[in-house]
Amino acid sequence: MNFFNVIRWLAWKDLLSELRSRENISSMFFFALIVILIFSFSFSMDQQTAKELMPGIMWVAFVFTGIIGLGKSFTAELQNDCLENLQMNPIPRGAIYLGKLASNLLFMLIVEVILFPLFVIFFNLDVFEKLPLFVLILTTGTLGVSAVGTLFSAMTVQIRAREVMLPILLLPLIVPVMIGAVEATGGVLRSEPISLYRQWIELLIIFDVIFTIVSFWLFEFILDH
């Protein structure tokens, strides 16, 4: 099977099983909703503070739900020795990585797209003119999290204490994504000129490019006998 077909089939397979079970996306969605609610109870917010805190709350909710989704991404492959089968197949390892990355990215983006209108309602945001910028920041930020996350998800699925180890390994490494995404989102929300936060979007893009390549290369060593 050629490289791009592997990516397409893997992502399609994940999407199909998700469409049938709806396990992943629904659990991610409700978890994120609870995180948002907890945050709004923890800080008593008026209109002004809500605008300041909202980017941070949004990205914490997105990253936490992302970790839930990423954690499940490879556990599904443990049933019926699917992971063993993937390893034994004569297909490029990098294609497995990209296929899994595609489905993880897709699941996270779907949840974020459902959640985003809720943020707009809860925090009374005015976003409609700046929607393309939000889409750009959401996509680049989420790609950064899932590029590193997919690699670590494949790694932690085969060890003990995997639920704990994934966030412990992943969260420190995605600090640049968190800073970049929160600053850029804040900049857009405060209606600043784009020159003030363009560097953060560039940081996200650089992070995405570097870590997709590095993880693509290192994935070779994860599924290795």
Add this chain to the structure above:
Amino acid sequence: MIRKIRKYEGWFGATGAVCIAVGLYFGLAASPPDSYQGEVVRIMYVHVPFASTSMTAYGVLTVASLWYLWKRDPLIDNLAHASAGIGVFFTSGALYTGSIWGKPTWNTWWTWDARLVSFTILLLILIGYLMLRTFIEDKERESRYAAILAIVGAVDLPIVHFSVEWWRTLHQPLSISQRGVAIAGVMLYPLILMSVGFYLLFTYMVGVRTQMLYLKQLLEAKKGRLLGEVHL
């Protein structure tokens, strides 16, 4: 190889101890106080060596990890493992002494400065690395996964540093950099002496720890828990 380490490690330890002892004398007693910072500046003689050694520790870890993925030599993996463990000691030392230095000069124990945040991330990655190793039963897989984490961390740390630097920064610029030396000679010599001493100490500690890990693995192999691959 392991015999060579055994033969020379004592010299590293002894020379390191002498350097640190002489450096401490010059740093704490013989050198003058700083014109701005006063006596407080003397913590520099410990803080700077701690910080530079911990970066070297991560450098050794990265090179050893790449080397391991390439050659799959168990001894190199022991070297990486040892370097990470000793790195935790030096990184915590740098953060600890930095915090003590920060209180009188910046009037705060802690601030979200680029270098502080990147060192904290460095420490978290090293601890995560050691934790990851304890959670994997299979020895070969443990080495492989740990090497992968170390390499991802090595790529990540400069990005963390630059992103936090853009974000906010307070740390004084480095006194010794490519742009030249912004430090008086009488303070520079104890600092160099201390740094050399710390590097020798690091080499000695890593040497001992590598041997320990190697021998432990050998022992387990002889007990029959690990099959094949280990050879003296």
